[in-house]
Amino acid sequence: MTVFRWLALGAWIIASPVLAQDNSRTPSHCIALAGDIDGAQFVHQARFDLNVAPDTVRIHYVAHASFLLSTAGGLNMVTDYTGFLGGAEMIPDVVTMNHAHGTHWTANPNPEIPHVLPGWGPFGVGIDHRLDLGEVLVRNVSTDIRSQWSGTEENGNSVFVFEVAGLCIGHLGHLHHEPNAEQYAAIGRLDVVMAAVDGGTTVDLPTMTRILNRLKSSIVIPMHWFGEYTLDQFLVGMRDNFQIVEVGGPALDVSLDRLPSRPTIMVLRPSWRIDTDD
Template sequence: MRHILLFFMLCLTPATLAAQESRTPSHCIALANGIDGSRFIQLASYDVDVAPENVRIHYIAHASFLIRTSGGLNVVTDFTGFTGSAPLIPDVITMNHAHESHWTAFPDPAIPHALPGWGEFGRGIDHHLDLGEVLVRNVSTDIRSQFSGSETNGNSIFVFEVAGLCIGHLGHLHHEPNDEQYAAIGRLDVVMAPVDGGLTVDLPTMMRVIERLRSSIVIPMHWFGDISLNAFLGGMRANFQVVEVGGPSLDVSLDRLPSRPTIMVLRPEWLRATQN
């Protein structure tokens, strides 16, 4: 029996072995340590190497982020077809169809995995994309329809499990998740949250969502100038540390999550081939 097992192991192709590349498992539970906000600032080009067991998050624009792994996988959220002047072909893109600033009908066919956050009207969609180093999954939520009604399951909260972390992107969220949706999301170590206060959910609802998710790091997105951003920050300062990163990027690892829930303010910047 041992000889037969060894024979089958030797027959595995390199492609099969690559597909089975392991990742540090994530249970959506944050480990806490002290933090100096400056430790997260990334001033180098977005495409420099990422340290092992780290994830780089770069705020591109609006609700679009680049999530880059130490193995060189590139994921872009709320992909519109443009990320800047850098010649980047992401490995994975996610999209939501609230507005054209969150999706494109014509993603580059060279992108291996294009994941829409919606399916047939009212039916939603399910994604569970396992690339070895990163697992991408989604939780469907409702969205406003073009006729001021509601499209059931028309938005997706995407969750990226990588380097032991659970990283969530709330998309164009239009209501507080119900208990079943909260359970499906799990505990997010890092969450990108829309804080415009009107086009998505109102600020009191978003603050309640963030409090319940209990994320170690919150990254505001979908804000339209410092007035709306500061309104959100002002409402959160009592329970959250606020760190102005001073740039578009930060590196995150499981062993350096803050002991106190922290809002990391990133300033969006298009991807360029060379950055100072």
């Protein structure tokens, strides 16, 4: 499938009616003044022999920039979807994609996936998504990327935000610049953010550090790192303002009442999705 057909698909997604809403989503505070959450407790590592608990989101780091987000209601969403999750026979309900490189999208997603959300539209125009599935609201904020001709493709990347279980979970995508004031406002408060920390292919580390200090998310999950050296370089620069936790696995269960009281970097170790029982 060509990029031009994908652009047409993106326009179709925008124009298509949204599914009937069942008003079951726990209200979030994404677009609001952020304050401390009384009674917050520490997040815990996910257990895959259990279903996702109520008001909880399971975040599984699959590979590179791809995460699987699973909800208590049984919805499964994949970020920067490449068409492959591992050995699991799963058809996600929602996939998001960015097209900076082939490791962030696929031209041939499974046609049985109900909602395919490309993070770009016609060149320089961008795209707008606001997909309300009742339990989850998925929206995006467009940012610029460097084009393949060393220029700039305005609005060619998307920061995707998932509002679910009272949480605001953001995926910064293949970010190539610090958001401006309008983009920061549109992104809003993020409880959890997945951030590319490669230090060059996306933004440099000082810029990403500045972004994360401004977002003040309770949980930062590093992604898009190429080996331990790259990851360690990021962690060293963040130690003054963030607690660092090596989770020891690929997944976390996160809920509003278990967010850490101090901004925390949760280091997940990517793993293909091979189990199908949870």
